Amino acid sequence: MQNNPGNAQTFVHSFIFFLLLSCLTNQLSAQETKPLINATLSGLVLDSLTKEPLPGALVQIEGVTHSVSTDEAGAFSFITGQKFPFTLIISYIGYDKKRIVINHDKAEILLKPGFNQLNDVVVVGYTTQQRKNLIGSVTKVNPAESKDIPAGGFDAQLQGKVAGVQISSNTGVPGEAVNIRLRGATSINASNDPLYVVDGVFLNTNSLQTVNTGGKATSPIADINPADIESIEVLKDAEATALYGSRGANGVIIITTKRGNFNQKAKINLNVSQGIAKAAKLWDLTTGPEHAELVNEYYRNIGQPEPFRSVNEVVNGVSGRGLPSEQQTYDRLGEAFRTASLTNADLSVSGGAAGTRYYLGGGYNKQESILKPISFDRVSFKVNLDQKINDRVQIGTSNTFGRTGRNQARAGDGPQGGLLQAALHTPTYLSPYNDQGLLVGRAGFDNLTLLLENYDVHSTSLRYIGNLYADIEILPELKFRSTFSLDYNNYNEGEYWNNQLIAGSPNGLATSAIGQATTWINEQTLTYRKSWNNKHVFGVLLGNTLQGSTLERTSATGRGFASNDFKLISSAATSTSSQDWEKYNLASFFGRIDYAFADKYLLDFSIRADGSSRFGSADPWGFFPAVGAAWRVKQESFLKDITFIDDLKIRASYGSTGNQNGIGAFAARRLWSGVGSSYQGIPGISPEQLPNQQLRWERTDQLNIGLDASLFKEALDISFNVYRKYTKDGLLPVTLAATTGFDSYTSNAAEISNKGFELAINSRNIRKQHFTWQTSFNIARNINKIEKLDNPLNYGSRDLILFQEGNPLYSFWVYHQLYVDPQTGDVVYEDVNSDGRITTADRKIMGSIWPDFYGGLTNTITYKGFDAAAFFVFSYGNEIYNHNRFFGEAGGARDAARVIFASNLDRWQQPGDITDVPRTDGVNVNNYKDGGSRWLEDGSYLRLRSLTIGYTLPKSVSEKLHLEKLRFYLQGNNLFTWTNYTGLDPEAAASSSPNEQGIDLGTPPQPRSFQLGVNVTL
């Protein structure tokens, strides 16, 4: 930001604006009466069952914002201008909130431990609300349930926990990007990732990886330790997300990290676990003799001599390779996969004094991938601190530091360094040694042993996410908050390919890249909230945000090293370097007015104006309004006496949100570039991009109607939402005719709709003192459709994915294999245009990666000290393209260039054979065709994602050990997967690119894992 003096100026201006506003409101309220009498009130807050003191409980006098918290002995005291009697509101996490009329000093207040969710505090845009007063569609997640699932980031752990959030883990490599879609996808080229807000900081979720790992990318979310997270709120509809305006079109995920409590003695929490992971199954391959037989069969089919014949039989000057029965079988998969180890340790200390509270957290996590030599480790520190300066001013800070290290490898695509190309795709009959006894790569791939010994691709991500805030209570009703936030990511990566590997031949290759992503945010909010006569509650929120994001990268490549021991680019014979720079700024103003009448009718209206530098100077601004209303039907007199209904609320909202992610920072401008334009070592320039002055915000309008009910003394909570999203001005690279000399330009050219429903049920089946059983279930359905797209767009290998108007995004585009003719053994395809030939015109859309239904089911049981939880996720009706099998089912046509899967043995061999595997006629001819539907499979699955059994020592025992709590647990993950998919993992995807999902090639599966852990609280 030093680059632009305008920034600082802008700060100053926005500060002035808010200070003036503050002054104004100060003046207006100056007439308010001062209290005449000062009464002292003190008391105790205790657990109603155990009568133990509750330190850190919040005590508040109704109608006044002034509050205190209890000390270690559960005691509190007030000096107040109110007269007895008055009403106190006492709240404490895990206990029912209590409203009590006090008419004397030294009150003893008993709080009942509760599961009352209605008064749960839910974090929403720039504020918090009680669940019962929510208008928008918001789901709160308790991360404790899933934080032990071995995955790099909390995003992967959220799978199946929130209705309407669809998550595919894509890979068994920990810390790699997952595919997350909230209520479908709204955009083709702008990002479809939700906005992540960590303690008010908008998180950068773009991977800084540049090393090519075959389409996969690291996840920047894995830099955050899930153990530090207190709660996760998922904001789904327009009412909830509108305050995030331009950022909210794909939903918002708000992460609140743990903080201490005022007046709480230090609490130490230690959690350690150790585990192992192993692939549940691996691919089933032909043996050497079987491979040879199939190859011979292919050559017979095309009328050529069998290559697997006696060595002495020379045909056209070429000797035979030996009879099929003489072939060996070499197991490479067993060499590449391992039993991986998982280690996790978290230690935290939290507590507080009268005006101070703190949370310190440290974490270490190391996860090996089941595929050698990939691994992930993270060291993290967390410091959260809040300080009350006086009754009206509180300051505080949140800080996350993380260092994430990775040993990376290209698992899938690409001949150079491709681990699964070497391990899986190399024919099993080929020896790893050549005639001279040297290890050699076969079939154009690296030698697996050499690859595993010499793989050296690593990255280190240093991450700081933090903010500093000041809360000022100008009046009891009027609060001002200013924050300054920073998300800084330094990503350092390097590769070294020695001369034993293809990429490093003949003299070694090294690359190094350092990327830095910096996002700073300055934000001011002013909130006003007042109630009259216990009937009217009125609130106003005004705010502004300034944000600057910069991405810088310097990279270097060195070729030619004296020996394999020299690894730094400084010793390379030739080296080249490069530098990238990108920056964009965002300025936003937002406001909200809400009104509640008699706790019965809730209304709000919000608007956000966003300006983005990405849209050029012509019109950077977008305005995103939303309106919402809720009716708490239960509060009506006609439901007063219906006792089985505890709460019933109907909600509706409508509004707009925007999107500008995913397009270039300078997408609107005419650009000339120096990149790739030099000649003879002399710099050159060339036209790079055509301008689009009309470029503007992508905009999504969303209607949401919801119903929340709480029944049978809150034993059953039901939340149901239906929604419709319609996206206009979709950002998209519009393909230009090649005759222009350009590929495409960025334009607002697409329209996409999503509609669907979500149902979440939370049932407390049994609530006894020693025995509880709780069931959470969620299911969602989303229907996605491209409403407008002038020219279809292809993505993925062999154009397997097609975006076409009238069809969903991410649809598969294939030749429909009807059957294999039992007489000829040839594939009969559907001749879509009935012209008697099978051409590209006969490719058609058959399914997509969208499931018909998806969701999760959790059952939690506690019995005395024991606890058990079983967590299932499911997805039904989604398709997946088994691209591994495509390569492995070429019959013998790929000969020595590819492995053959055992499934190919079911081929047609003689007239009358009924099978769907045809005889082999070549590569991409008829029977074995690029893009055939034979490899498109049903990707539905039900997976036991985790099963946990724990035991907590009885309090009497743990107290003797001077521990507050001691729990042991055993957790198994991905124990069972029920699916018809013939690959290893129905969630697998070869690429992290959002538009190339659902193609399974060269991806290690998510492993089955077991962990043993202990959790100690002091």
Added chain:
Amino acid sequence: MKSLKYILLVSFCMTLVCCNKFLDVQPKASISGENIIVDETSANAALNGVYSALRTYYSVDFQSIAYLSGDNIQWTGSQSQVQEFINHQVNAENATITSAWKGIYVAINRANQVIKNVEELGDDVIAESVRNRISGEAHFIRALAYFDLARTWGGVPLITQPTLEVKDNTGIPRSTVEETYELVLADLDLAESLLPETTNRFQATRKTVWALKARYYLYNKNWHEAENYATRLINDNANYELLKPYYAFFADGVTGTRESVFELFYNANELNPHRGQWQPQQNGGTRQWAPNNTFVNLVNDPAIGGSRSALVAKDNQNRWYGNLYYRSPATDPTYVIRIAELYFIRAEARAELGLLEEAQADLNAVRSRAGIANVTTSSLADLLIAIENERRLEFGLEAHRWFDLVRTNRATSVLNITDPNKFLMPLPAEQLLVDDTLEQNPGY
């Protein structure tokens, strides 16, 4: 109160105004603006951009269409689109076809940009000789680009103005192949008049234009002109000669030898990806394709291949690979026109003109350089076959075989292609979708 409101309003406006400044972020990696080519320096830089685009489409895509479609190369990798050329069953979706077509038009657009902008520059910012040279080189590259389009696809949309807005240069129907060749000749004529008669093997000069004109006339069966222009270079002994042995023009890391009339330049910062397709894994390549058994046998026959056997080598698994592009770092030049080609052009032109003996002499000049015996034939037909076979070996791994067989109508008998529609490649299917004025070649 009133003043407060006023201050509030002003402050709000100031914030907005300031915001617009805040939102105006200028790029650094690229330059944004309208007038980029303004003087000699920027004109030269833009010309480098044109060469760079020429190099991009020539390095692998365009050349591979020509040699894969011949009969020297076999496919050994995983991408079946490579096999389509070898089988002569190219689909309109073929990725190489698409990227070659696009790459050529990128070069054309950049050339158009230079031609237009340089012509508009006044004498105060650029010397006339420099302006002529730059414009001449851009015209030459545009001529070569259209020549490559015409011989691969037939008539194509003719674009001669730069694309400035997204609506420019789309929806232009295909011209006939004759019109396309007319544009090639017009550009070559203009380039010939604008360029100096100097020797430069990496950039176009008047001599480079002559060489391409010789090839142009050969393709268009104007034997007199083909002989005329070929002779101009062959007679320039001081600058061009057939280097002996054959591999002297590429082995040992040499560039810009006297063999070369026009080659594209690479260095450690401007790498040529071509070697990766040819070299075996032990040398860091993928050996995506390799010389087939027939070619290996021919080139290794001392009486046929001679010193051209240096084009192939064996890897550590006893497999043959092509070794014309072998350097590490990958700085192998792309050979566009070699002096050997001009001998062949003149041999063929002279043969067609009935000058069999002179033709034979030109052919034997190339043969003797390869270290093999002279041929003596008495019939035109035999001589033409001899030239054809010699070209097959001489340009075994270069971009000639397919175009030679097609232009001489020999593809049917040599490659067994029964459908003459296959002599032209299909237009990229995706381009037909984007631009509905484009018409596909018949048979696709």
